[in-house]
Amino acid sequence: MAKGKVVLALGDDISTDIIYPGRFMATVLPKETPQFAFVDNAEFNRRLKAKEIPAGSVIAAGKNFGCGSSREQAVSCLKGYDLAVVAKGIARIFLQSAINLGLNIVICPEVEAAAGDELEIAGGQVRNLTSGKSFAITPLPKARQAIIDAGGLIPYTRGLLLARR
Amino acid sequence: MGMTYAQKLLAKACGRTQAAVGDVLEPPVSLAMSHENGALVINQFDEIFQGTGREAKAWDPERIALIFDHRVPAESAKTATNQKKIREFVAKQGIRKFHDVRGDVGGVCHQILPENGYVRPGYVVVGTDSHTTSHGALGAFSFGIGATEMASVWTLGRILNVEVPGTIKVVVDGQFPEGVYPKDLILYLIGQVTSEGANFKVFEFHGAAIRAMSTSGRLVLCNMSVEAGATSGLVPPDEETRRYLKEEAGVREPLDCFGPDPDAVYDQTITIDASRLEPQIACPHTVDNVKPISAVAGKKVQQIVIGSCTNGRLDDLEIAARILKGRRVDDGTRLLVFPASWRIYREAMKSGALADLAAAGAVICNPGCGPCLGVHQGALGDKEVALATTNRNFKGRMGNPNAEVYLCSPAVAAASAITGAITDPRTLTVPQGAR
Numbered sequence: 001m002a003k004g005k006v007v008l009a010l011g012d013d014i015s016t017d018i019i020y021p022g023r024f025m026a027t028v029l030p031k032e033t034p035q036f037a038f039v040d041n042a043e044f045n046r047r048l049k050a051k052e053i054p055a056g057s058v059i060a061a062g063k064n065f066g067c068g069s070s071r072e073q074a075v076s077c078l079k080g081y082d083l084a085v086v087a088k089g090i091a092r093i094f095l096q097s098a099i100n101l102g103l104n105i106v107i108c109p110e111v112e113a114a115a116g117d118e119l120e121i122a123g124g125q126v127r128n129l130t131s132g133k134s135f136a137i138t139p140l141p142k143a144r145q146a147i148i149d150a151g152g153l154i155p156y157t158r159g160l161l162l163a164r165r
Numbered sequence: 166m167g168m169t170y171a172q173k174l175l176a177k178a179c180g181r182t183q184a185a186v187g188d189v190l191e192p193p194v195s196l197a198m199s200h201e202n203g204a205l206v207i208n209q210f211d212e213i214f215q216g217t218g219r220e221a222k223a224w225d226p227e228r229i230a231l232i233f234d235h236r237v238p239a240e241s242a243k244t245a246t247n248q249k250k251i252r253e254f255v256a257k258q259g260i261r262k263f264h265d266v267r268g269d270v271g272g273v274c275h276q277i278l279p280e281n282g283y284v285r286p287g288y289v290v291v292g293t294d295s296h297t298t299s300h301g302a303l304g305a306f307s308f309g310i311g312a313t314e315m316a317s318v319w320t321l322g323r324i325l326n327v328e329v330p331g332t333i334k335v336v337v338d339g340q341f342p343e344g345v346y347p348k349d350l351i352l353y354l355i356g357q358v359t360s361e362g363a364n365f366k367v368f369e370f371h372g373a374a375i376r377a378m379s380t381s382g383r384l385v386l387c388n389m390s391v392e393a394g395a396t397s398g399l400v401p402p403d404e405e406t407r408r409y410l411k412e413e414a415g416v417r418e419p420l421d422c423f424g425p426d427p428d429a430v431y432d433q434t435i436t437i438d439a440s441r442l443e444p445q446i447a448c449p450h451t452v453d454n455v456k457p458i459s460a461v462a463g464k465k466v467q468q469i470v471i472g473s474c475t476n477g478r479l480d481d482l483e484i485a486a487r488i489l490k491g492r493r494v495d496d497g498t499r500l501l502v503f504p505a506s507w508r509i510y511r512e513a514m515k516s517g518a519l520a521d522l523a524a525a526g527a528v529i530c531n532p533g534c535g536p537c538l539g540v541h542q543g544a545l546g547d548k549e550v551a552l553a554t555t556n557r558n559f560k561g562r563m564g565n566p567n568a569e570v571y572l573c574s575p576a577v578a579a580a581s582a583i584t585g586a587i588t589d590p591r592t593l594t595v596p597q598g599a600r
Contacts (some may be wrong), residue, residue, distance in 0.1 A: 013451050015559040022538035023564055025315075026236065027241040027333065028205035028312075040566040068526050068559055069538065070295040070564040072205060092365055093295060093394060096326070097311030137225035141365075143326055144188040157213050157317040 002104065003129075004056040004084055005015040008044055009115040012062035016074035016094065025071055029081035030101070032074045034080030048081055060113040062087065066094025072101070079103045086111055086126055088121060100143050100153035107138040167369030167426030170401045171330040171367045174306045177423075178289050188329045195288035195305070197318050200228040200274050202293050203299035204247035207254050211318035223258045230262035230283055231255055232274040233286040236541045237266045272506025272532045275299040275388060275474035279380065280508055282414035284400050286402035287421040291315065293326055296474050296556065299393045301367075303410065304402035304422065309391065330396050331368045331432040333358070337372040339440035344591040346484070348476055348554065348574035349381035350374075350437065351389045354443035356455030357435065364394030365408035366432060369425065374439040375400060380409040381478045388475050389556050393450040401425060444589055447572035450560040458577065464587045465497065466571070468551040468563075471578050472503025472530075473537045476554035479516070481575040486518035488579035488590060491597040494526030500578075501543050502527045503535040529583070539564030552587060554578050 024036040039045050043163070047053050065087035066074060075097045078085065084104040088111060098105045108126045113119060117130040126135045138150075150156035168176065168184065178192040199206050214221035223229055238311035239245035248379055250264075257264045264270050264277050271277075274297055278284050284305030292298065293315045300307035310324070318324055335354060341347075354368075368390045375383070390398030400406070402422040410416040434487045444458040470487050471477070482504060494500045502522055504510040510532055513519045519529050536543025537555040544564030545551055551563055551570045558570035571587065580590035 012570075015562075016540070017557070017559040017561045021561050021566075022540045023544075025202070025540055026241055027246060028202060028247065031210060040561055047400075052269065064364070067360060067394070068295065068557060070309040071202065072293075072310055072313060075311070089361055089364070091312060091361065093309050096314060100311060100313045100317075120394055122360060128205060132527055141326070141328060147326075153313050153317055154212050157320050158215075158217060161320055162211065 002056060002084065004058040004119055006113050006115050006117045006119060007053050007057040008059045009113060010059065010061040013067055014061050014063045016066055016071050017068055019066065019074040020071060020077050022069070025073065027075065030076035030080065034075040037077035038083065047138035051135065053081060056084060058084045058086055058119050060086050063089040066091045067091040072097050075101050075103050086120070086121070099140065099147055102148070102152045105121065106142070108135050109138060111135045154160045167342050167428030167430065167431040169431060170369050170399050170425040171306055171332055171397065172329055173423060173425060174287055175327065175329055177287060183507055184329045186331050190327050190329060191323045191325050192289045192321045193328055194228060194291055194318050195204070196230060196290045196292065197230055197293035197315060197330055198232065198274055198278060198297065199315055200232050200294060200561055201235045201244065201251070202312055202547060203231050203251045203254070205312040206293060206315045206319065206522045207250060209313045210308050212473050213316055213320050223319045224240065226259045227261065229258070229319065230261050230278065231260060232264040232277050233266050233271070234273045235534045237271065237531065240390030240541050246461055260283050268507050270507065272508065273474045273477065273534060275384070276478065276505035276509065279303060279384065280414055282410055282505060285416070286406060288422070289324070291318055295391050296388050298395065298398050299308040299384050299388040299474060301387040301390070301399040302380055304400060304406055306397055306399070308396045311541045321497045328365065331364060332367050333363055334431040335370050335433040336436045337370065337439050338432060338436070339438040341374065341439045341442065344576055345442050345444060346574045346576060347378060347385040347444050349445045350439065351386045351444060352447050352455050352572065354435070355389065355393045355453050355521050356435065358393040360392065360451055360453040360481040361394040363390070366395055367397045367399055367574070368395050369396065370400045376403060379480065381480050385475055388409060392556060401593070431532065444577050446577070446587065447558055449558055449569040449571065452556070452572065453557060458587065458589045461587050462589055463573070465550065465585060466552040466581060466587060467498055467549040468543065468545060469500045469582045470503065470536055470543060470551065470553035470555060471496055471575050471580050472505065472535060473555040474505060476502055476575050477509065479512050481554065482509070482513045482518045482522070483516060485575045485579035486521040488576060488593070489525040490521040490525065492525055492595055494582045497585035498582060500527040500582040501530055501536060506530045506532050536563050538562060550580050552578055
């Protein structure tokens, strides 16, 4: 299935203030937010904007990724580059917003991945092709699959709306 | 089997007799709140209706609240345009719970909702702000969601995929000692539980210290419950809830007050003796990095902030004013005060608290989120250290990733303003009238 290189390896408690700092919150539209993704990490932000990072590349993180503010810009800015997030844990609001916007997120409590490692996400496992180790994926909270299958919450809600008389 | 307060509330909201932990429900929403990010909600809402041939009409304008607080008055053309877009939407949809940039009814959303009686016990409240957990202080199941989720709520009138959460029961007995406040209690609890320890769970607060606590204090506890990852903080409603809603929020209608079942099953019970607490400080750069004040006392600070949805209420301002009256903010620091609403601002003006704070050297700013999230006023310089009564100390939070933020109670903030360093209010030796 999905294969990608780790382009950023992060620790625990990466807040939405780090992913998308509050001072850029007046920018709200998903097509405009990617320019500020990880903006305080100047080199990573430059590489994103210069299109040096291919779609499907992976951000590996520790526990509680996306904690803090509910700002959806922190999700849409990553979705704009089609990045995937493989984290040991993901905070509740970020997790739901990622499902709603179709950002590829994987919860993998034991994952070991360093920058530059090649990861393969398939069959309920994250395989680190560089180290040769495999790690089990925690399934997403139940009842979310319908939203993912519909292509996100907007088409899903539109479907519910149209099903109404 | 007995149910916790959250289980009982969600079962009731969905017209069921039972709600087991892990059940996925779609409760009708009693109140849906957004602030300036309503501009994004409107964008997503319009997108849902695109191509459906239906008019983009919100399900119930009486259940939508829109409040300007994050950047008031607007700091940029972009914000001003977002606010304009929201005003037009409010007029078009006939939304009446709208709080514009105004000195009579304006303020921070998590103060505006309680003080106007928009939240009641038993309500299901959602907000596009993570600190929406605050309203559990009035017995509502209240939580933060993303903007697209809110657009779905505006369309459907219910919130999808709510898992009935497990509950951590927090029992707080004993009396708070002099100089120790609800803020110290919640910082202590977050330090114990850790920043993700309550992820997908809720806190339910009990005990003599909670029963004796004002709604203002309970709002502090529930506001910061999210900093341990909790979906919501909950105080089952009691006499104080009824008093607040009737006397301070002007609610006339009967309230639906109930508590958890006596045989409710909890994931965990945490017992805290309030009388043994001391002032607590959350150190950079996570809210669970909590230490007793003795461990960090003496740390020099260049900016102190008193205010926000956490600690910008009248009692907070008065505690600070009592400490600062007749004293002087140290030359090495600056003190910014942000009341949580204009009602509080006017009350604090009347009580003299604002005059005492300003006379000591504080800058009284207009109600709003201000420097808390670094979007508006009060940014920090490189390598500066701030001490704030706000709720987050993440790297970059106060507008600068090369600065540090410590979190504390209003009493610690006020005492520290006098010395220019983190100071235990119980040991302040500068005499009153020393200015």
